[in-house]
Structures are given as C-alpha cells and as structure tokens.
Amino acid sequence: MADVASLLPLEVKTHSGHAGSITLTPAGDVLYSPHPSVGGRGFFSWLSSLVRPNKKQLIPAEHLIGAKLETPCRFTVWWAQPYTSRTGCVTKHRFKACHSARFETPDTVAAQALVELLRRRASWWGRASPPHVAAIVNPVSGKGGSRRLMEAQVLPLLRDVAGLRVTVHVTQARMHAAELVRGLSLSCSSSSAEAGGAGSGPGASPPVDLIMFVGGDGTLYEGLQGLFQRPDWESAVQCPMAAVPCGSGNGLAASAGLWDPVTAVVSVCRGRTEPVDVASVLQPPGNRFYCLLSVVYGSMANLDIGTQHLRWMGELRFHLGGLWEIIRGRLYNCRIFVLPPGGSSGDGAAAGAAGAASPQDVVITVPAQRAAEGTGAAAGGAGGAAGAAEGGAAVGNGGGGGMHERLLPARQSAGNAGDGSGSHVSDYPAGPPLPVLSSLPALPRPLPDSLEALPAGWQQLPDSFAILGAYNTQYLALGARANPGGRMGDGAWDVWHMADERGAHGGRRASGSVRSRALKVLLGIEDGGFAKSPGVMRTTKARALMFEQRDSATWTVLDGEEVPNLPLYLEVHQGICRLLVAPQFAEEA
Numbered sequence: 001m002a003d004v005a006s007l008l009p010l011e012v013k014t015h016s017g018h019a020g021s022i023t024l025t026p027a028g029d030v031l032y033s034p035h036p037s038v039g040g041r042g043f044f045s046w047l048s049s050l051v052r053p054n055k056k057q058l059i060p061a062e063h064l065i066g067a068k069l070e071t072p073c074r075f076t077v078w079w080a081q082p083y084t085s086r087t088g089c090v091t092k093h094r095f096k097a098c099h100s101a102r103f104e105t106p107d108t109v110a111a112q113a114l115v116e117l118l119r120r121r122a123s124w125w126g127r128a129s130p131p132h133v134a135a136i137v138n139p140v141s142g143k144g145g146s147r148r149l150m151e152a153q154v155l156p157l158l159r160d161v162a163g164l165r166v167t168v169h170v171t172q173a174r175m176h177a178a179e180l181v182r183g184l185s186l187s188c189s190s191s192s193a194e195a196g197g198a199g200s201g202p203g204a205s206p207p208v209d210l211i212m213f214v215g216g217d218g219t220l221y222e223g224l225q226g227l228f229q230r231p232d233w234e235s236a237v238q239c240p241m242a243a244v245p246c247g248s249g250n251g252l253a254a255s256a257g258l259w260d261p262v263t264a265v266v267s268v269c270r271g272r273t274e275p276v277d278v279a280s281v282l283q284p285p286g287n288r289f290y291c292l293l294s295v296v297y298g299s300m301a302n303l304d305i306g307t308q309h310l311r312w313m314g315e316l317r318f319h320l321g322g323l324w325e326i327i328r329g330r331l332y333n334c335r336i337f338v339l340p341p342g343g344s345s346g347d348g349a350a351a352g353a354a355g356a357a358s359p360q361d362v363v364i365t366v367p368a369q370r371a372a373e374g375t376g377a378a379a380g381g382a383g384g385a386a387g388a389a390e391g392g393a394a395v396g397n398g399g400g401g402g403m404h405e406r407l408l409p410a411r412q413s414a415g416n417a418g419d420g421s422g423s424h425v426s427d428y429p430a431g432p433p434l435p436v437l438s439s440l441p442a443l444p445r446p447l448p449d450s451l452e453a454l455p456a457g458w459q460q461l462p463d464s465f466a467i468l469g470a471y472n473t474q475y476l477a478l479g480a481r482a483n484p485g486g487r488m489g490d491g492a493w494d495v496w497h498m499a500d501e502r503g504a505h506g507g508r509r510a511s512g513s514v515r516s517r518a519l520k521v522l523l524g525i526e527d528g529g530f531a532k533s534p535g536v537m538r539t540t541k542a543r544a545l546m547f548e549q550r551d552s553a554t555w556t557v558l559d560g561e562e563v564p565n566l567p568l569y570l571e572v573h574q575g576i577c578r579l580l581v582a583p584q585f586a587e588e589a
C-alpha cells in the first residue's frame with residue numbers, strides 16, 4: 001500500500017468536471033478544496049454551478065465512516081450525520097449516512113490508498129486490518145424484511161464503505177442461530193488462540209470479532225444459547241454482540257441506542273461495547289437457558305406470544321395486545337420468590353451492585369430473627385457441574401398452556417424445599433457459576449408456600465397479579481421504555497409486580513384500580529413516563545428469582561421466546577457478555 005501522506009493533496013475531479021484537491025487536516029478531517037480557476041466563465045458554466053455547486057467541503061474526522069471505491073479511479077467519501085428524534089422525555093441520538101460527490105483521479109494507487117486510510121481511521125476500531133463481523137440474519141423476523149435490509153443497507157455500508165469483513169449467515173429454521181454461533185471461529189475464543197487464530201492458514205477466513213444479529217430479540221436470544229453451549233464459552237462470551245433492529249420489538253437494540261439499521265451500522269463502525277448481564281434460567285428436568293432482556297408470565301407474555309398472528313403489524317401488535325389485556329382485565333397466578341442484591345443467600349457471594357428493594361415494594365419478607373441468623377449454606381458452584389441434559393437448545397412448544405380460562409391442578413402442599421422432589425444445580429448443564437442457586441439444598445419443587453423453607457434474604461411477592469415480569473434493560477421494544485430504572489450491567493434485574501389490592505380474595509377479575517394503573521402503564525410506556533406516577537407499579541431489584549406457574553391462560557417467555565410452563569430458577573451473571581452500543585450511549589436516569 002502506498003504511503004498516503006506522500007500522495008496528498010490528491011488532485012481530483014468531481015463528477016461534474018470541476019477540478020480540486022483532497023487532503024487531510026492535522027485533525028484527520030477530510031478537506032476538499034476546488035481550484036478557483038476551474039469552472040469556466042460563460043453563462044452555461046454559471047447555470048451549471050447553480051445546479052452542481054463546487055464548494056469547499058470539510059468532513060470532520062469524528063463523523064467519517066469510510067470511503068467507497070466505485071471503480072479503480074472513482075471514489076466517494078462517506079460520513080454519519082448525527083440527528084436526534086424525541087419520544088416524550090427521551091432524546092434518541094441517531095445517524096444518517098451521507099456521501100460526498102464522486103471524485104475521480106487518474107492515480108488509482110493513490111485512490112485506493114486514501115480509501116483504505118479513511119476506512120482504517122474511521123471504522124476499524126484502531127486496528128491495522130478490518131474487523132470481521134459475522135452477520136446472522138433471520139429472514140422471518142418482524143415483517144420479513146431483514147434479508148432485503150441486509151443487502152440494501154447494512155452490507156453496502158459495512159463492507160463497501162467501512163471496508164469491514166462481513167460474513168452473512170441466513171437462518172433456515174428456529175434455533176438455527178444457536179447452531180451458527182456454535183460453529184463460529186471467534187477471535188476472543190481460547191480455542192482459536194490455541195490454534196494460532198483461525199485466520200492464520202492461507203485462504204482461511206479470519207476469526208470473528210463481532211456477532212451481529214439482524215432480526216429481532218428472538219434471534220439474539222437463540223444466538224446467546226449457542227454462545228453458552230460452546231465448550232469455550234468462558235472466552236467466547238467476550239465476543240461482542242450487536243442487535244440490528246429488524247424484528248417486531250427490538251428491545252435489546254433500543255436498550256443499546258441502536259434505534260434503526262443505519263444507526264446500528266454506524267455503531268458497529270465505532271465499536272463501543274458495554275458489559276451486559278445475562279441470566280441463567282434453570283427449568284426441570286435439565287434445561288438451562290440464557291436470556292438478557294426479560295422473563296415474563298401473564299399479561300406481558302400474552303401480548304407477545306398471543307399476538308404472533310399479527311406479526312405483519314410490527315410493534316403495533318404489542319400495543320393492541322396490551323389494550324386487549326386491559327379490556328380483558330384478568331389476574332394471573334404464580335408463586336414467586338425474589339432475592340434482592342445485597343440480601344444474603346447461602347454464601348452471599350456475587351452480590352449485585354444495585355441497592356436493595358425498598359420495603360414498600362415487597363409484601364412478604366423474611367422473619368426478622370431468621371434474617372439475623374443467616375443460613376451460611378456453602379455454595380456448590382455450578383462451574384464444574386456435569387451437564388445431565390442437552391443444554392437449553394430446545395424451545396418448548398407444548399408447555400404454553402394455551403389461552404384456556406382454567407387453573408392448573410391444585411398443588412400439593414409443600415412445606416419445605418428439601419422434600420426430595422426438587423433437583424440440584426448439578427443436574428443442569430455446566431455454565432457460569434450459580435452461587436445463589438447452588439447454595440440451596442435443592443431447587444424446591446413445588447415452590448414452598450412460605451419463606452420458612454428458604455435461606456434468609458429471599459422475599460415473596462403475592463401470588464395473584466395483573467402484570468409480572470423481570471427485566472434487565474430499559475426498553476422492551478423500540479417504542480416501549482417499559483423499565484426506566486433498568487441498568488443492563490448492574491447485576492440485578494427489575495421485577496415488576498402489579499398486584500390487585502384485594503389480594504387472593506379478588507378472584508381472577510382485576511379491580512378498576514388495577515385496570516386504570518395498567519392503562520397508565522400502556523399510555524406512558526413509550527418514554528417510561530408511567531414510572532413517575534407513584535404507586536403505578538412495584539419494582540424490586542433481584543439477582544435471583546424462582547417462580548412456579550399456576551395458571552394455564554398464559555405462557556412463560558424468555559426474551560420474547562416461549563419456554564415450557566415449568567418452574568423456573570433464575571440467577572443473574574453480572575456483565576458477563578458484551579453488547580455493542582451506540583457511540584453516545586447512556587442509560588437515562
């Protein structure tokens with residue numbers, strides 16, 4: 001590659017025939033200066049200068065995304081134009097992709113050298129060679145336009161402008177994304193490092209630096225299962241993941257500030273990542289799932305899974321589903337226990353960073369003398385546990401329960417956790433350690449009726465509720481800032497619980513007050529404004545939770561994907577994965 005400095009300023013002509021020169025300022029900005037004498041003096045030259053002005057142009061270094069070589073001697077310079085849009089009280093920072101006039105030079109070597117220099121400076125994350133992005137495209141997510149969007153917008157910008165290496169994988173079926181991720185050679189993987197890097201052989205593709213999911217939250221969720229199913233998961237989880245919003249909800253893309261595909265592409269070029277919590281979810285008899293967005297049951301699950309047939313509507317289906325749930329006014333039932341950060345359980349290790357739940361958030365708490373005693377049970381640690389079952393890949397289709405207005409058979413009374421019917425963490429596939437769940441003598445099944453059987457620190461939420469969900473990030477969809485208090489890397493998830501003030505005596509019809517609170521949530525969900533009204537929703541930070549479904553009129557849903565309606569034991573791994581975020585990303589208070 002030629003030394004660019006010696007080739008600058010580069011003499012060029014614009015597509016309209018004007019001559020000028022391109023150079024780089026000391027700050028790295030690209031400066032095009034037209035030569036004053038060029039352009040002619042006649043009437044027609046004047047007229048054409050009105051149509052195709054030949055002005056000085058300065059493209060600031062911080063806006064550059066690269067350059068595109070149209071032919072060996074023609075190129076355009078590209079930059080990201082920042083702009084903002086507002087939703088209620090939230091300002092969304094976004095980008096448009098813009099390009100200069102086409103420049104032409106007879107010096108093809110210089111043109112190529114300049115193009116590579118601009119790409120390297122702008123979009124290669126400070127590296128000498130372009131990062132390798134594996135794009136996993138789900139052709140059926142959202143309204144079905146992911147593949148077209150990939151080819152028309154994402155690929156031309158990432159590959160032809162930014163000069164990144166992009167390998168495109170299109171999913172063929174459910175869970176194919178997991179299989180694809182399992183098969184990737186990752187640059188951060190210990191196995192590829194041992195092998196000297198997959199790109200070391202002649203003609204071999206270099207290892208992947210970023211996994212980009214072009215689809216909705218479900219596509220990333222499936223990829224996440226694949227990441228943790230890899231034998232080298234401990235190093236593989238360091239590989240950043242990006243969500244390009246092409247699904248119906250796109251909660252993760254929104255939570256990372258990737259509001260649209262172009263903003264996502266610019267963010268890939270900038271390469272900023274943040275740690276994100278992932279929750280392990282254990283479900284008997286031996287499934288281990290991973291999720292990083294949400295776990296919902298009841299109305300929040302129904303407005304997602306129950307509106308799949310309205311997929312063509314995009315995100316609107318969630319709002320209609322929510323409205324229908326309010327009109328329907330049904331209460332749901334499950335047994336749920338949460339462990340707030342800082343509340344000790346077992347070994348007390350790995351406490352999350354967030355503060356404990358406020359006392360008003362929780363209705364039933366551990367008796368004072370037991371809290372003082374503590375439990376002191378030793379943590380087993382799941383890191384070395386042998387996986388008994390094929391890990392977490394199968395998404396249950398049969399456990400959804402359907403929309404029948406019927407409760408599950410009454411549970412047998414279960415007085416304590418160690419009644420022999422539970423399983424232990426070691427019955428599940430190996431993965432990141434689970435100090436809280438490992439400290440339990442067994443994973444209680446059925447869940448106990450009271451806190452007596454659980455170590456100190458656990459809290460119980462009322463069984464009957466209108467809304468229940470555990471959320472990691474702020475957004476559940478591009479237009480739903482449903483969890484304004486969420487912090488994606490704080491080691492704690494926010495458990496929302498909207499109970500009926502009549503408690504268990506209220507039956508299954510929600511009271512007027514619950515319906516009006518639920519309506520407030522729906523109306524204020526776009527910017528999270530509902531959270532400012534006191535008493536609308538109770539939220540409790542939790543680093544672990546367990547719940548047992550007692551209602552068949554709904555589904556259990558992780559990151560928008562259905563899992564069997566079986567007891568669920570969740571523990572948060574703080575900041576274990578890395579998520580690509582927008583350049584000016586900040587989780588709003």
Ligand SMILES: Nc1ncnc2c1ncn2[C@@H]1O[C@H](COP(=O)(O)OP(=O)(O)OP(=O)(O)O)[C@@H](O)[C@H]1O
Nearest residue numbers: 141142171172173174216217218219247248249250
């Ligand atoms: N080739 C395929 N054919 C059929 N289904 C597929 C294929 N590839 C992926 N899927 C499934 O598509 C489903 C929907 O994907 P995804 O969740 O990304 O989109 P979405 O539901 O529209 O978006 P969101 O989850 O953000 O609301 C996933 O459950 C996934 O298993």
